[in-house]
Amino acid sequence: MAASSGEWLSRAAMVLVLGLVVAPSAKAGDVDMVFLKSAVSNGAVCLDGSPPVYHFSPGSGSGANNWLVHMEGGGWCRNAQECSVRKGNFRGSSKFMRPLSFSGILGGNQRNNPDFYNWNRIKIRYCDGSSFTGDVETVETSTNLHYRGARVWNAIIEELLAKGMNKAQNALLSGCSAGGLAAILHCDIFRDLLPATAKVKCFSDAGYFFDGKDITGNNFVRTFYKDVANLHGSAKNLPSSCTSKMSPDLCFFPQNVVPTLRTPLFILNAAYDAWQIKNVLAPSAADKKKTWAKCKLDITACSSSQLTTLQNFRTDFLAALPKPEQSPANLSIFIDSCYAHCQSGSQDTWLAQDSPVVEKTQIGKAVGNWFHDREVSRRIDCPYPCNPTCKNRDDD
Template sequence: MGMRLRCLSWSAPVLSLSLLACGGGGEDDEGADEVGDTGDSEETGETGEEPPPNPFAEVVEQGLGDYVGTIDPSQIVEDGAATHYLFDPADGPMCLRGGDYWMSTRAGSHDPKDLLIYLQGGGACWSELCQAFETLGPPAVPDSGMLNRNLEDNPFADWNAVYVPYCDGSLFTGDVDIDDDDDGAIDRYHRGLIDLSVALDVALETFPEAERIVLAGSSAGSYGVHISDMLVRTMWLGAELIVVADSGVGIGKPGDSAFIPGLLEEWDSLRLIPDSCPDCVTDHITNLPSWQLSVDPNLRFVAISTYADSIIGGVFLGLGPGEYQAALEQELGKLAADHPGRYTRYLFDSSLHTTIAADSSVEGLPGITANFDQAYVGGVSVAQWLGQAITDDPAFSDQIE
């Protein structure tokens, strides 16, 4: 079925600062009839109960919520079960070199309260190294890995889905334009925070009643979920939130406490780290999910990685043999010990990179990516393991080779 352009009729969910920061409306109801007030049915539910407080209110106040509800799509395109939302770069969303940004939703046939939000991977770009997706192709939701609707072993095949493509090189966190050569022309548009915000606006408008959300990211998207999960929580305050971090589990350069803060500072996203957690970013960012788990009782993390990831450990971190595995075991082991049953690991001995993006029917990059539905640890594939995670199967536990 071909695409067709829908006449644009859109009202992005505009959330007041009080709702974003506190998880509910304040005592002062002045201006209740203004645009952006959703009324009791939206803010307090049908029963009139107040939503739970936002555990990440301070990060919203530090800038995480700056773009929520501020930018509308310029076009909406129907494409079978998928709907694509296109944005005008003049409004803010764009790719690394200034190109157009879009995102997509896809209606599922499963419980309407289940939602998969998928953050695409695609490298990173900073002053010392720039290897990242810089543009997007035509709008489309890939039918592979977790998004493959026809894969028998895929527990998410019939879920509602939101596809958030990646093209700005800043792990969905950037908020700065950079002129690298001082010639007066912008060379890098790091608009990750804007791109993420408009995508989640659409997701909330389309699936406002989601009660179980899986936020999954692969590679750059996996690093991205470590911050974007706080915005997802802000927008769906009462939902169960399961974060799937695949091949980007928060490891930096061991012993180099300037590397990750330097990246975040260059992208103007260091402000998205909570002020109340001064050690959330060290030589790694693994203290950030630990802090998040300590303040959000409805949050769970599952982490997937190989011991010798050739892309993360080799290309982007430049680590020697065994260094990535040692950091992986130490940092993730501490997370699992500090948060039993809420931080769970799937680790296997390989140099492959990413597992949730490709499957045996739609190959990714042979020799680089692993397949979502093929067994690696204890005869349990990543697809089967994640199926256990979302059904609270008693068999669900660490799978470590």
């Protein structure tokens, strides 16, 4: 359901020196990591028991009291075997994390990110495999797995509140992929933790995973989320506004949560979301003959019948978006017709001369206009392949 462990390790390469794990040196422009070691005593840890991590770039000038909290993505793990694999890379252990640079919505350049560049900008690293919803007290001796995502989120947010976020004037909770889902699931809680006088909103990038059927007509992703919820003990940390009405595993689907939110939300998603096509529409369990293998990697390699299936997928995805009459206040939507996954973290898709546009508007401009109450919009692109500005990619 996520990138391979080999890919993770290549992206977070570590070196062994005399038996010790040594992180690569930070490069110019990298934002240092903050290891929250004080959280370990409260059980707020990654899957392997290591301390949680966030990256912090302090605000300045007019942005000194404004906070942007962005949650990293990276799929989920639904059983001990999958979670154990993550312990060996930065998706499950802070031992494998390293400094990184900020770009896109987290960028610090005024021209490239005019609405958020001088805010306090934080990236919360993702090492729990549950979109920060897990909280199981017991740790199995055989696996030494800790399902504590909710504790990690709470510990880091408490740390940020103590650093000054408790006096925030403006705040935006955002995330990509599994982090984009987390931004929806934790949205109202985040709002309630901040001053009543603050403007607080939430932004989900590639986090609108919908309850769709796969190519065999089954609901593979529904079964997957049920396993995640059961393994991580997620039920008590999912929005009660949803769990009071339906099974907790169904509350991993934003279509069942968003209509219950009280806090303004911006939904950014590709209509042909690369991750969802690979894992919701054509997961390996449904594509045993691998007839979708090439199409899943490159939309231009899809056959005419597969393109028809993709257009139907888009129709079903759009139908799962919140209706205007059931949306939270000031909901904005930006759905482009790209084959992509996560578009806010890279400058070339966020706000650059050749960034993707819908209705002559770039993503970064649309999000900034929405947050600062310059515009509330519902931009939905025409079907593929109508948008020549698309940058097809699969990042999280």
